[in-house]
Amino acid sequence: MKIGIVGAGFVGATAAYALVMRGVGREVVLVDRNLERARAEADDIRHAVPFAHPLQVTAGGFEKLSGCRVVVLCAGVGQKPGETRLHLLARNAEVFREVVPQVFRNAPDAILVVATNPVDVMTHLAARFAGEFGIPSERIFGSGTTLDTARFRSLLGGHCGVDSHHVHGYVIGEHGDSEVLTWSLVTVGGMPLADFSRLRGIHPTESLRQEIDEKVRGAAYAIIAGKGATYYGIGSALARIVDVVLHDQRSILTVCTPTADVQGIRNVTVSLPRMVGGNGVQQVFPLPLSSEELSQLHESAAIIRELLDDLESGM
Numbered sequence: 001m002k003i004g005i006v007g008a009g010f011v012g013a014t015a016a017y018a019l020v021m022r023g024v025g026r027e028v029v030l031v032d033r034n035l036e037r038a039r040a041e042a043d044d045i046r047h048a049v050p051f052a053h054p055l056q057v058t059a060g061g062f063e064k065l066s067g068c069r070v071v072v073l074c075a076g077v078g079q080k081p082g083e084t085r086l087h088l089l090a091r092n093a094e095v096f097r098e099v100v101p102q103v104f105r106n107a108p109d110a111i112l113v114v115a116t117n118p119v120d121v122m123t124h125l126a127a128r129f130a131g132e133f134g135i136p137s138e139r140i141f142g143s144g145t146t147l148d149t150a151r152f153r154s155l156l157g158g159h160c161g162v163d164s165h166h167v168h169g170y171v172i173g174e175h176g177d178s179e180v181l182t183w184s185l186v187t188v189g190g191m192p193l194a195d196f197s198r199l200r201g202i203h204p205t206e207s208l209r210q211e212i213d214e215k216v217r218g219a220a221y222a223i224i225a226g227k228g229a230t231y232y233g234i235g236s237a238l239a240r241i242v243d244v245v246l247h248d249q250r251s252i253l254t255v256c257t258p259t260a261d262v263q264g265i266r267n268v269t270v271s272l273p274r275m276v277g278g279n280g281v282q283q284v285f286p287l288p289l290s291s292e293e294l295s296q297l298h299e300s301a302a303i304i305r306e307l308l309d310d311l312e313s314g315m
Contacts (some may be wrong), residue, residue, distance in 0.1 A: 021239075028094060249276075257281050
């Protein structure tokens with residue numbers, strides 16, 4: 001099982017490392033405009049193989065993507081000083097206009113997982129460019145709020161004093177400031193959060209909820225302020241997503257893909273709980289949200305749709 005990663009920067013290289021540590025797939029190939037960087041990252045990761053799992057790790061041009069079952073797209077340009085988000089989006093759109101066709105020329109049967117930020121908009125564009133090759137949108141999806149959901153569950157697990165694997169709750173909408181934490185649906189060990197908290201003798205106050213909300217929503221800002229970039233969390237999330245696809249696990253993940261309607265917003269890409277398997281996104285699951293959460297989801301989807309409208313008007 002062969003996996004391609006386009007973009008050998010912090011996120012792409014860390015995703016490759018996480019694949020080796022988890023033993024996902026059989027071969028990983030790194031593709032980057034800077035071939036020297038891609039080869040150096042591949043060499044460094046390959047030296048970790050004897051301590052982990054027997055994967056092949058190589059680097060090369062787009063032709064090396066031939067035979068890939070999954071391609072993770074991490075390519076993109078960084079924001080320049082004084083540059084607006086829309087200008088950055090326009091430049092990254094040009095990168096995708098070049099890269100996405102090259103992916104499918106060389107790996108026509110691949111599932112494409114987008115990690116480039118802003119991931120909602122970039123996934124929408126990737127699906128459009130892939131559609132020119134007749135690739136259905138369910139085979140194109142982004143990491144979305146997979147990491148945000150993990151952050152939410154981790155913080156809740158810490159508060160409840162329980163392994164976060166037993167905490168269930170989703171972050172949906174935009175992967176960004178307008179994302180929605182679905183507090184009304186949180187369960188711990190199969191019990192609603194309020195019931196579990198009562199049994200544990202703890203009380204999730206409004207101030208605690210606000211604190212967790214701010215830490216989830218502001219996690220990337222805090223990490224970037226401290227070390228310049230985030231990559232361990234998203235690299236691990238991407239490895240998990242690839243594992244789900246390769247083994248057709250049919251897991252429910254908060255990934256993003258073009259959706260006909262989200263709370264009255266037409267043709268928009270935001271994160272919702274979706275079943276992911278060997279053929280990509282197989283089904284979306286509407287959540288029984290509170291009226292406040294429904295309103296927040298509408299606002300989040302509207303923000304993404306407005307960005308897409310502004311971008312498309314200039315393309």
